[in-house]
Amino acid sequence: MSNFEKRLVVCDGTDCDAPNAEKNLVRVLRREVMKVGLADTVEIVHVGCLSLCEFEPLVISYPDGVVYSRVKATDAGELVRTHLVEHRTLERLLAQTNGLRTEQASSIDHIPFFSHQFRIALRNCGIIDPEKIQEYIARDGYQALAKVLTEMTPAEVVAKIKGSELRGRGGAGFPTGLKWELAAREESSQKFIICNADEGDPGAFMDRSVLESDPHSILEAMAIAGFALGASQGFIYVRAEYPVAVERLRLGIAQAHEYDLLGENIFGSGFSFDIDIRLGAGAFVCGEETALMNSIEGRRGMPNPKPPFPATSGLWQKPTVINNVETLANIPPIILRGASWFSSIGTERSKGTKVFALGGKINNVGLVEVPMGTTLRQVIFDIGGGIPKGKAFKAVQTGGPSGGCIPAQHLDVPIDYDSLTQLGSMMGSGGMIVMDENTCMVDVARFYLEFTKDESCGKCSPCRIGTLRMLEILDKITRGKGSMEDLDNLRDLSEQIQVASLCALGQTAPNPVLSTMQYFWDEYVAHVVEKRCPAGVCKSLVRYTINPDLCRGCGLCARECPVGAISGELKHVHVIHDDACIRCGNCAEVCNVDAVLRG
C-alpha cells in the first residue's frame, strides 16, 4: 500500500483532448509539493473527467474531501501552502465559493443514483448477507412459498402470475403466467423448471448480481414455479465464469434443505422439490432455451427448431418452463404483495420494473432498477448522471447484440418491451450502452456483428455464413472500400437473415445494423460516398489536416508525429502529408490551439 497520507486529485476534463494543458497543473502542483518537502506524503494524481466541466480544473483533496474549483497553474503554490502546510482551506478557490454544491453523503442510499430507483428484483441485493438464509427469511423470505403451499392451488398460483402481467426478463418478454399455464396444462409424469442464468450479453450482469446477492429469492421462486406446474425438479443453468454465484447457489440449496424449504414434503404440503446446478461453458447461444436444454442433456449447445416449444416438449422431451433469473426474482414479491400491486407499476403492456446495466459513455456506470415506463432520458441523465466530459449524447444501445441503437430524438420514449421493439431495438436482458458524439455508428454496428458472428453456433446457414458476409461488407465500408450496392446488399442480407435464421440469435443479429442504418443512414453514406468517417473513428477514413487559420506554427505536432508526416517551419503554418500519415492522432491531441482537424 502507498505511504501517502494525502492525495490531491486533479481533474480538468482534459484526459484525452489536450494532455499538455493539464500536465501543467499536475506538474506545477508536484513541484510545489516538492518545494515544501511533502513529496513523500502527498500524492498527486490526474483523473478522468468528473463531468463538472464548468468548474474545472478541479483539485480535490482526499481524504478530507475539500474541493477546489477553477484552479489555475498560478494558484498551485498558494493552494499547497495554505491547504497542505498551514492546514487551512483556501477560501478563494473553494468550490462552494464558486457555486458548486458539495456534500458528503452519510449513506449511499440518498444519492440520486439510488433514490430514483425502484427495487423489486434487487430488493435484497446489498442489504442482506447472501450466505445466511436467516437474513433472507428475516426479509419475508420463503413466506411466498409458504403461502403458495398452504393456501393456494397450483391453478391459483398460475392465475396470480398471469394477473400480475409479468413478462419474461430474459429477452423476448413472453408473458410468464401464460408460459406457466401452457406447461401446467400438459399431462406428464415429469416436468421441469429451469432457471436461465447463462447471462451471455456482454455488459449485462444483473443476473449475476441477484444470484450472488440474493440466491434464495431464486430458489424460492423456482419452488413456487415447480408447485404451479407440477414439477418436482429444477435446474439452474449458470455459466461457469460465475464462480461466486455458483458457490452461493450451492450453499443456498444446502441451507434450504437444512431448513426443509427444499426436499420432501415442504411445509407438510406433500409437495417435494429439488434443485440441481448445471454449469454452462459460456457460449452465448447456450442462453437460448433449446440450446440450453441440449447442453443440459449433454449434447452440443445448438438450438432446435420451435415448435415444439419447451412448455410442451422440453428437457428430455418433458414439459419444461425456462425462466430468466430476474423474472424469477419478481415471483415471491408478486405472491406476497399481490398481482394488482405489481401490475399497478409500469406501462400498459409492460408491468413492474426492469434492471438495466448502464455502461459506455455515462457517468454512473452500474446496475439500476426502474419502473417500466421510465424514459431513457431519466435513466441516462437523472440516474446515470449524463455523459462524461460534457459531450453530446448520440445514441443508446439497448438489448445487447440483439438490440439496436436509439438516437437522441427518442430519448423521451418511456421504456418498455413494445416501445423499444418499435424503435428497432429490444429490451433484451437490459444492457444499456450509452454512446457520445465521438462514436461512429458504422463501427458500432460492426462491433456487435463481430460478436454475433463469433457466437453463431454454426447450425443454420443464414446465421453461420450470413453474419460473416455482413461483417465483411461492414469491414469494407469502414475501410472506405464500400459502395452503395454494398449498402443495398447489406440491408437485403440483414432482412433475409432476420427471417430465415433458426433461432433468435440469427434472427436478431442484424438489428444493430438495421437500426443504425435507419437512424444514421447519412453516416453510412458518408463512409461509402465521401469515404469519410464523420466521427473520426474509422482509421482508414480519418484524414488529419491542419487548419491554416488556427495553426500558429509551434511545431509541437511535427515533433510528436511518429512517422515525420508533418512539415513546416517554425512560426509558419504546418502541413500533414496524407500519404505518410498513419492516422495515430497524436497531432490532434497535442495541438494547443485545436488546429488539427480530424475527419
Add this chain to the structure above:
Amino acid sequence: MMTIERLRSLSEANRQPEEFEAVVRVATCMATGGIAAGSAAVLDVLTNELRERQHVKVEIVRKGCIGMCRLDPLVDVFVSGQGKVTYVKMTPEKMQRVIEEHIFGGHVVDEYMLHLANGLILDDYVVLEG
C-alpha cells in the same frame, strides 16, 4: 419440518432491529464486483482486529451487490442510534481507521464517505496517471 409458524418466528428473530443496542453491524460487499475491488482484504482486517480485541458485539455481514461496483469495496457501518454510514473505496488502512474511530470511538470518519458535488459522485474517479 418447516412450518409457517416456525418460518414466522425465524423471520421475527432475525429481523434487523431498528435501533441497535450496543451492536455494530458492519457490511461489506462480497459479490464479484466487491471481491475484485479487494473487499476480502478489508474484511480480513476487520475480522482479525475484532478477534484480537475479543469484541463480540460487532456483527460482520457479508452482503451482495448494490449495483455500483466502481465504489467498491463498500463498507456500511451501523452503530446503535446512528443509522447507516457508507464508506466507499475502502482499503485495509482505511478500515483500520474506521475501526478505531467509528466502531470503537463513536466518531464517523467523514473523509471516507461518499463525496458529492452537485449530486455527482466525486469518488468515482479513474486515475489516468499519478
Add this chain to the structure above:
Amino acid sequence: MSEMIRFSIDGTEVEVTQGTTVLEAARQEGMRIPTLCYLKDVNSSSGCRLCLVEVGPKLIASCSLKAEPNMRVLTNTQKVREARRTVLELLLSNHKEECTICVRGGTCELQDLANELNVRKRRFNGKRVTAKLDDLSPSIVRDPEKCILCGRCVAMCSQVQTVSAIGLYKRGFETMVGPAFGKSLADSVCVNCGQCIVACPVGALSERENIDDVWNAIADPTKVVVAQTAPSIRVALGEEFGRPIGSRVTGKMVAALKLIGFDKVFDTDFGADLTIMEEGTELLNRLTSREHLPLMTSCCPGWVKFVEHNFPDLLGNLSTCKSPHQMEGALIKTYFAKKMGIRPEQIVVVSIMPCVAKKFERGREGMSRAGLDDVDYVLTTRELARMIKESGVDFLNLQDQEFDNPFGEGSGAGVIFGATGGVAEAALRTVFELVAGTELETVEYTSVRGGDGIKETTVVLPDGTTIRTAVIHGLGNARKVMDMVRQGEKSYEFIEVMACPGGCVTGGGQPIVNAQLRAEIDVKAARARSIYEEDRARPIRKSHKNPDIIRVYEEFLGHPNSHESHELLHTHYVKRCKF
C-alpha cells in the same frame, strides 16, 4: 388410431394424419419444397433453411414443422423465394467450386438446387472455410471444403449407426464436420460403412477411388484381371444408366465388364455359397459344443470393425469366415490359378462391391497368403459405372452375357446375401437340410425378410435343436441387440448383422439416390425385390447343391472347416479402442 388434421397449403385444403410434417404433407399433394439438410428417417435438424415456408408472419422450416389444424401455409410467396434463394447464395459463397471435376457432378443436390432456384449470379463473396483433404482412410475421402454442414452424415453416423466417428466441431463459420480433434477417419472409430457418403448431398464425402489402379492392371498385358461382382451390384448398376431403382441388369453387367477389359468375370455368389458351407458347419459345430454362441456373421466388414471397437469381449462369437469376396479371391489365386496353369502373381482380383468397407477389409491382416492379397482392388458400383461410361460402352443396349467358370455358378442362396436376412435364410436352407439329410420342401424363410431393423425367428432342426435367430441391419439396431445380449436380456444361437441400413443393396458403395427420391421410394425394398426375383429364377437355390461348390470341395478343399479351408477361407480379429 391417429387423428386426421385439416389445414391448408397455398390455399388448398389438405388432410393428413397427426404428426405429419408440412413438408411431407406438401409432397403428398405433389408440391415441391426444396430441401437440403432433411433426409427422411435420418436428419431433420432444420439447419439449412431451404425448406422455409410462410406461416402467419413467420418463415418456418417445413421439414420439422408438424401440421396443425387450420394452419395456413404458403410455400410460394416472394418472401419465401427470396429467403430460400439468399440462403442458397450464402451456401454457395462458402462452397469450393470444383463442379466440373467433382465426383458428384450430376448427382449434387446443391447444384440441382442452384439451378432450380434460379441463382444466376454471385452476390456474396468472402472468406471460405479452408481445411485439409482427408484421404488417409482406405475407404473414404473427406473434403471439408465442399461440406455445406447439412449434418446428414453426422446424423447417419451418430444417430442411425451409433458409431459417432464424425461430429460437429468448432462454432460459427468455423464449424466443421469430422472426427474429434481434427484426426483422420483412418485413425477413428469409423467402420467404413460409407453411409455418410450416400447421405451427403455434395462431394464432401466419397469413396477412395481405385479406378486408375484397375485401368493400369487391365492395360498390363502380363496380368490376368479377374472381376467378381457382389449380388447387389446387378440390381443397382442400371440406375447409373437411367434405369429405375432396382432394375436387374446382371447380363449387361457381365457383358460390360468383359467389354472394358476384364479377362474373367466371376460371380461372388459363389463365394457366398462357400461362406454358407463354412459358416453353416461352424454353426453346427458350435451348436454341438455350445461354445461361443450366438454365432455372429462376419461377412460384413463394417460390422466386424464395429464389434472390434465396441464389443471386443464378443470377438470370439464372430464367425471366423472371411467375407464371400475374400474367400473367392483366395480361391481364385489358388484353385483357379492351378486349374488354369497361371502363376498367382499374374492374377489381379478386382471385387465389384456395393460397399466401401471392403476397400478397408482387403488390406486387413489375414487377408493375404505368402504376400499375395486375396483381393487386389475393390471398386464400388459407382466406380464401375464411371469406368463403363469412360469406356463409351452403350450399357443399356448390350447383349446379356453369362458369368465365367469355374466360379460362375451361384445358387439363389448366394444371391440373397445382397438383402438383409439373406445370409440367415441361406444358412438355414443349408443347415436344415444337412441336419435333416433330406430335401427341403419350402426354401423361403420369409420371416427373416423385409425392412424391419431387427427381425427374429426360431427354427427347430429335425434333431430338435433350436436356432433362435436375429437378423439385424443398421449398426444402431445391432448395438441395441448386442447390449441386450451382453446384459443377458436376450439369447440367440445365430445373429446376422449387416452394417448398412437395408443391407448390401443399400450399401455405401451403391448409386447415389438423392434425398427427395429417397423420401418417395423405399430404395432397399425395391432393390431387394429384384434380389429375391433373381433367387427365384435360379435353378439351384441352396448353397450345398451348387455343383461348382461341390466340385471345389471334392477337388481342392476336402470338406468344410477342413485344414485347407481354414488356411484359405478363415481369419481372425483384433481388439480396437473405443474412441
